[in-house]
Amino acid sequence: MSTPQTHDDAQASVHAATRLRAMISDGELPPGAKLSEESVARTLGISRNTLRESFTTLAAETLVVRIPHRGVFVTEPSAADVRDLYAARRIIESGAVLWGEMDDALLGRLREIVCAALDAKRTGDVAVMADANQDFHRTLVSAPGSASLLSGMDRVLARMRLVFHMMAEDPQFHARYAVRNAEVLAALEDGAGERAAQLLRDSLTAARDELLHRLG
Amino acid sequence: MSTPQTHDDAQASVHAATRLRAMISDGELPPGAKLSEESVARTLGISRNTLRESFTTLAAETLVVRIPHRGVFVTEPSAADVRDLYAARRIIESGAVLWGEMDDALLGRLREIVCAALDAKRTGDVAVMADANQDFHRTLVSAPGSASLLSGMDRVLARMRLVFHMMAEDPQFHARYAVRNAEVLAALEDGAGERAAQLLRDSLTAARDELLHRLG
């Protein structure tokens, strides 16, 4: 899954933020939706002031856009945003593959993820496949062992989910990249980091172009 | 400079955030300093509730740590944090150099920055040299043209400033890397991206080790 661990959530404002984050992540609050302070506050059972703190958190994560005196809206990624996100992923993910430490534990986890994705492809479970794909890329970026880098990647992936929510999901889409991810993993297991990075970049470019094409 | 443009700052809460950001960035609020809600609110002339929103923003940028029922404190980067930050920079900056578009405009700006740093070295202006060095690395990361990537880098650089504030500044420190940056630029101007990336990684590793050594 994507939601980080929050063992307690004693704080009402952070609890609300994680709640809203989940609702956005699984499409319950689609891109473009307006989050009225009063109604959301009533729904979550917190005060308007406390909710505003949560909104500030989500805005910092760019999951939500705050327009002064207008309100907060779930971000609607544009074509330019897609280009921007993939430009970032190209750098971060290739770099992680090329210069990160790919130990056996990591390769093992990657293999599990790839297998899960391929299984989901067989059973036609699109949601599982999408999650596994995201998990694959996230795990790649965990290779350098930098929490800063990984949290930046998490931010990017959160916005990627918004992109997916904006399009009519073609089941074929994730299936193609499940296969490509398997190829990347194979290269990694051969110790061919450079080749893996190249395959990864090709895969990212293809995905970007496909998404752009479908956004007009 | 480091502070992004905020032409208006109509919002009191974002105004306070940029104000605090600047105070932290230039050391007026040193690492470890406690930010009392009441006193800071009085100082900035805003209400406690509004200030809390600003704190949430700064906490999301990890410039500040929020400890429940204890208060917010300017972050004190640890040795582990330094390792973490440099691991991220290694990936992001090398990747930007290797796969970003280094057009002439960018190279021109880099040259200006390097010259400014070398001038500052001659005149012994440490602050200008430090700023120029940060600007150099930031400009490198602007090469791929991704706002997401650049904002992630900005977050990293903000924490780097905290690291510098924590140590007694050795004038020699920044001077050494001004020279190394010039070498990286020279490689870039030769069109030797791979070599530039290698030089950059070496430079980052050296800086990291030097900082770690001085932190014990």
Place this chain on the structure above:
DNA sequence: GCGGGCCGGATTGTTCAACAATCCGCTCGG
């Protein structure tokens, strides 16, 4: 003297009610 438990003050987390500023939709008049 010293360690441990307890109390009181101070600070944070949260709520509520209010008000100013701003925006949106609508009506009215040209």
Place this chain on the structure above:
DNA sequence: CCGAGCGGATTGTTGAACAATCCGGCCCGC
């Protein structure tokens, strides 16, 4: 048809209040 202006609704911000929690110091028994 189009623009000006009005009214309602929403956001931005404040101040006061209260509960929860933490910190420092005090007292007590050993």
